[in-house]
Amino acid sequence: MKNRIIDHPVLGKLSEKKVITFTYDGEEYQGLEGDTIASALLANDIRKLRVHEASSRPRGIYCNIGHCFECRVTVGTQEGIRACLTPIKNNMSIESGKAQPQPFEDKQPRTYADFIEDQVGDLDV
Numbered sequence: 819m820k821n822r823i824i825d826h827p828v829l830g831k832l833s834e835k836k837v838i839t840f841t842y843d844g845e846e847y848q849g850l851e852g853d854t855i856a857s858a859l860l861a862n863d864i865r866k867l868r869v870h871e872a873s874s875r876p877r878g879i880y881c882n883i884g885h886c887f888e889c890r891v892t893v894g895t896q897e898g899i900r901a902c903l904t905p906i907k908n909n910m911s912i913e914s915g916k917a918q919p920q921p922f923e924d925k926q927p928r929t930y931a932d933f934i935e936d937q938v939g940d941l942d943v
């Protein structure tokens with residue numbers, strides 16, 4: 819397994835860890851018992867955990883201590899699980915966070931003047 823510390827004074831030897839299997843967005847991966855979801859994904863070179871709900875830009879781990887909520891994933895049917903805090907389990911099914919449907923079109927007036935200009939532009943005068 820690449821991206822792993824082979825022998826750590828606190829965490830122990832990599833060879834002593836039990837290998838577990840999980841799926842992420844339908845693909846099967848391996849992690850180690852004691853991993854968080856985030857560390858297991860990082861060990862598999864996965865950096866993108868979700869996309870921004872509105873812009874669809876990729877998001878990943880930011881604080882890695884449970885404060886920023888940038889690492890939200892879906893585990894089974896439960897959305898909004900913080901990958902950096904949640905221990906991974908064997909056969910866990912994880913899905914990345916997806917963009918949400920937006921109630922408005924992309925171009926919205928930023929000022930009242932923009933709004934009036936949009937309205938006048940729609941009039942056939």
Ligand code: FES
Pocket residue numbers: 878879880881882883884885886887888889890900901902903
């Ligand atoms: S990376 Fe900040 S809460 Fe998980």
